[in-house]
Amino acid sequence: MLDACGQLCMVMSLEFLLHHSSHDKPCIIVAYKGVLSTALEKLKYSESLRCLLTILPLDLLPQMPIQPRLISNAVPSVVKPTTLLILVDDDSIGSGWCEQVPIHASSDKIEWHLSLLQFSQEGYNVLHVKYPSVEEDGYDLRQALLKADEEVSKLGCDWALITYGLSAVDARALQFSILSPWNDLKACIHFCPNTTSAKPFLLKKKSGGYIPSVFHIPASQELLHAALVPHTQAEQPNNGRSHPVISLFTYPLVPEKCPFPLMLNAPSRAARETVCPHIRSATTLSLTRTLTLLRRCIGPYFDLESVWEEHAHYEFVERDAQKTLSTMVSEPYVNHISTLTGGMGRQDLLRFYKYHFTGLDTTPPDTEMITVSRTVGTDRIIDEMIFKCTHTTEIDYFLPGIPPTGKKLEFPVVGIVAFRGDKMFFEHIYWDQASVLVQLDLLDATNLPVAGVDVARKVLDPFGVPSNTLLARWKTSEGLSTDS
Numbered sequence: 001m002l003d004a005c006g007q008l009c010m011v012m013s014l015e016f017l018l019h020h021s022s023h024d025k026p027c028i029i030v031a032y033k034g035v036l037s038t039a040l041e042k043l044k045y046s047e048s049l050r051c052l053l054t055i056l057p058l059d060l061l062p063q064m065p066i067q068p069r070l071i072s073n074a075v076p077s078v079v080k081p082t083t084l085l086i087l088v089d090d091d092s093i094g095s096g097w098c099e100q101v102p103i104h105a106s107s108d109k110i111e112w113h114l115s116l117l118q119f120s121q122e123g124y125n126v127l128h129v130k131y132p133s134v135e136e137d138g139y140d141l142r143q144a145l146l147k148a149d150e151e152v153s154k155l156g157c158d159w160a161l162i163t164y165g166l167s168a169v170d171a172r173a174l175q176f177s178i179l180s181p182w183n184d185l186k187a188c189i190h191f192c193p194n195t196t197s198a199k200p201f202l203l204k205k206k207s208g209g210y211i212p213s214v215f216h217i218p219a220s221q222e223l224l225h226a227a228l229v230p231h232t233q234a235e236q237p238n239n240g241r242s243h244p245v246i247s248l249f250t251y252p253l254v255p256e257k258c259p260f261p262l263m264l265n266a267p268s269r270a271a272r273e274t275v276c277p278h279i280r281s282a283t284t285l286s287l288t289r290t291l292t293l294l295r296r297c298i299g300p301y302f303d304l305e306s307v308w309e310e311h312a313h314y315e316f317v318e319r320d321a322q323k324t325l326s327t328m329v330s331e332p333y334v335n336h337i338s339t340l341t342g343g344m345g346r347q348d349l350l351r352f353y354k355y356h357f358t359g360l361d362t363t364p365p366d367t368e369m370i371t372v373s374r375t376v377g378t379d380r381i382i383d384e385m386i387f388k389c390t391h392t393t394e395i396d397y398f399l400p401g402i403p404p405t406g407k408k409l410e411f412p413v414v415g416i417v418a419f420r421g422d423k424m425f426f427e428h429i430y431w432d433q434a435s436v437l438v439q440l441d442l443l444d445a446t447n448l449p450v451a452g453v454d455v456a457r458k459v460l461d462p463f464g465v466p467s468n469t470l471l472a473r474w475k476t477s478e479g480l481s482t483d484s
Helices: 004-019 112-120 141-155 168-177 222-234 277-298 304-316 321-326 346-356 433-439 454-460 472-477
Strands: 027-032 051-056 069-071 083-088 125-130 159-164 185-191 213-218 246-251 328-336 341-344 368-376 380-390 408-420 423-431
Touching (some): 213 222, 222 246, 246 277, 304 321, 304 380, 321 328, 321 346, 328 346, 423 433
Parallel strands (some): 027 051, 328 423
Antiparallel strands (some): 328 341, 408 423
C-alpha cells in the first residue's frame, strides 16, 4: 500500500496529467483497487473531468516473481560454497544469530542482510526468500519459490533449507515449487513451524528415506512435539554407526509468536533492555545444533584446532596483538569471567591485547600453558588447561590491580572458544580465583571451603590428591551402607 508520501506524489502526478489533457485527448487512468484508488479519492472530480478512470480489483494485478536476495559466501578459504535457501520475513529480523556487526551500532533496527550475514560468514551462499508473503505490490510466494529454484540451480552444489514459522500449507507448496534441484537438497531445518502436523515437513528423497531434518520448537508446542516424536524414533538408526535422520529439540520459556533466533538485537554499548536469558540460551543452542547438521550434510569443514593453536601462539609466544586479532572475526569479544576483563569489538580488543595482555610487563615471561583435555565441537572448542607462572608482573587480565608478589602460581583454566567460519568469534575464560588468591597469600583459606595449588594438582593427577579434604562431614558417612 502507498504511504502518505507516496499518495502525495501520486496526486501531484494525476493533477499534472489532468492539466495537460483535453476533451479530444482524454487522459486514461487505470488503477488497481487499494493501490491508486486511495490517491484518486484525494482529487475533487466533477462531471467535466477530462479523464477516463478505470478501477480494477487487486487480484488482477500482474504477479511479478520476486528475485531472491543473494548473500555470497564470506569465507575466502571456502572455494566452492554450498547454498542455504532461507525463508524468513524481512520485517521480523532483528540481528538473530548475526552479532557480527559494528559494535558501535546503537540502532535496534538492523537491516535484514545483517541477520542473514551470519550464515555467509559460516561459509555458505545464502538465498533469502521473504516469508510469510503479503499479497500486495505483486508479491507471490509461489513465484518467488520458483525463482529461488532457478537460482539454486545456477549456484550448483548441494543445498539446505531453513524456514522460520512455516505453515503446513506453505510447506506443501514448497514441495511442489522446488523441483529441479530436489535431489541436491541435503538437509532441512525448521524453526517454530506454524502447525500441529509433522507430515508436510518431512521431505522424502527420490531414492527413498527422509531428508535429514532438524526441528527447533518451543516447549509449548506440545501437539507438534507429539506428532514429531514417533518419526524421530522410527527413523533413528539402531546400528550405532549412523546419525539420526529426524531430530527434535525443544526450548523452554520461549514464545511461539516469533521464531526465537529473530528476537535478538545486535550487540551495542547503548543502554537497553537485557536480553531474555531463555531466548539467548535457545538461540545459542539451536545455532550449534543447526550447524552440526549443515556441516555433516553439506560442509564446509574447518580445522578449528589449528586456528586456536595459532591464536595462542601469537598470544604467548610471539606476543603480537595484531597477529592475535588476525585469527578473529571483525568484531570479536573476549571475557575473562572472574575479573570481567577483555574487550568488545576490534579496537577495544586490540587495545586490551596490546597494553594489557601480550606485553612482557603483563604476562610473566615464564608463563606456561598445559592442556589437560580438549573438546572440539561443530563451532567451538573447550580447553581444560593449567596456567603456570611466577607472579613477577601485574597480570591485568587475571589479577588487575594486584602488584607482583614473586610467588609461584598454578591454577586450572577452562576456555570456551567459539568460531564463526574459520575465525574465532569469542572467548570465555573461567578459573578458580579463590585458588589464585590463596596461593598469593591474599586470601586466608583457614575457615573457607577453598584450596590453593592442590586444585591444579588434582586436575593433573586425579588419584594423586585425596578428595573431600574440605568436607568436614565426610567422616560421618564412613562405614555406612551405600546400598539402595
